[in-house]
Amino acid sequence: MSTLQQQVESVRNAHGVPALGALILSSTRVLEVALTGKRRADEETPVREEDRFHIGSCTKAMTATLIARLVDAGKLRWEQTIGETFPALKSEIREAYHAVTLEQLLLHRGGIPEDRAPDPALMLRLRALSGDMQTQRRQALVAVLQREPAAPPGSQMLYSNFGYMIAGAIAEQATGEPWETLMRRWVFNPLKMRRVGFGAPGKPARKPDQPRGHLGQCRTPVEPGPLADNPPVLGPAGTVHCALRDWAKFAQLHLWIAQGKRTALLKPETARRLHEDPYKQGYSMGWGTVSRSWAKGQVLMHAGSNTMWYALAVLAPALDRGWLIVTNCGSDAAQQACEQLLHELAHP
Structure with a gap:
């Protein structure tokens, strides 16, 4: 078990979430990824690196x-x-x-x-x-x-x-x-994001083919279906699911943009506009924007949850680092697990 896996498993156990995953990236590559735990709290099928997690409002970016x-x-x-x-x-x-x-x-x-x-x-x-x-x-x-x-x-x-x-x-x-x-044609396909979709991942089955979201204190799994996510009309606000490595491709695009580098997907002035905060409100287009001393400047961040999953994305352009953290539960404990893991990874 790698050091990252040990950290993830320690935090998962401490907060009692079914599964927990983390990915660390730079603007050019994935540095580390680890997932531990189970697809369903009441079943022993382990999560895998290619599993898909619902990222909620991280869809907004x-x-x-x-x-x-x-x-x-x-x-x-x-x-x-x-x-x-x-x-x-x-x-x-x-x-x-x-x-x-x-x-x-x-x-x-x-x-x-x-x-x-x-x-x-x-x-x-x-x-x-x-x-x-x-x-x-x-x-x-x-x-x-x-x-x-x-x-x-x-x-x-x-x-x-x-x-x-x-x-x-x-x-x-x-x-x-x-x-x-439009999302597949203009965003996912150009970034070669393959393991990505909308709504709760997987199909209903006795043996889960993908992680299940969980209600309550992470003990009540919800099978894929109409009640496993918000109404599909809210898709643009928060129904994407994806595997960590696929999400990383999108995060790397925005880390690249935040560093002022050119990208083939967007004109420079358009790319800059995505991260601008013209009203000094701490929010740009789909990203929270804050300044942090540990990050040596601006941090782009967003959390997402449909109450059954929790996801967290944080980019630190000056450090050339990003962290993506996911869990298949939306409770307070799940949020605390993701935030604790972020703190440990960003402040080693």
Whole structure:
């Protein structure tokens, strides 16, 4: 057992999570990776390095990257508004939202109410939607934007999963293709991310083919299915799952960008815009932005959870290092396990 495996296993045991994994990367290669534990808490099948973990809101940086690529391709504009994109829906949504721009949505400044603890009635309504994903997202957009803004659009940051869903819907309207297809074509395939998908990974089976998410105190596994993730319409805000090495390819792209290096995927000015924090709010497009002495400067970070999984991504450009940490439980203990492991790895 490697030193990293020993660290991961020690933290996993201390917090009682079914499985825990960590990957350490530089901008050019994966340095170390280790996973320990079980796919299901009540079953002995061990996790493997190629297993897929749900990364929740860490999806947001991927959606922002998709939008950036579509901007470079001339299919979208940062200042494009909800009203001009969906003229047929303007009569169904609050007028205050008509002028909200794509950039504002990605910076959580669209005025949409903060929704880290979403309205249960609205979530049930979203689960009941029918039709293809593009149709469902347009229906969901109307359901969300019929409600009063929580603040004048553009005036303050209000963390909004629905804002990212609407950004995804704008990309769909501009291209005629669902967000899921766009993600594969414009982000996953160019980065050669193969072990990646949407929703809870795997198929229902007595012997788990992939890790299962867990509820409660990490003792209640949830088989893949409609209730194993948030409603699919929220995909652009947080339904991606992937293996650690595949996620690392995306993280390396952003570490490269944060170091001011050119990438074949994005124009330099577009790439820079993804990490800018023009309002000094501690958040850019899909990344939390903070300054840390141990990192010798800026850190890009984001956590993700659908309450059944927990994931954490941290990039330190000045150190040329990144850390990706995952577990198949969404409890407080799972969050504590990921944060403790990050602390041990980033502060050896």
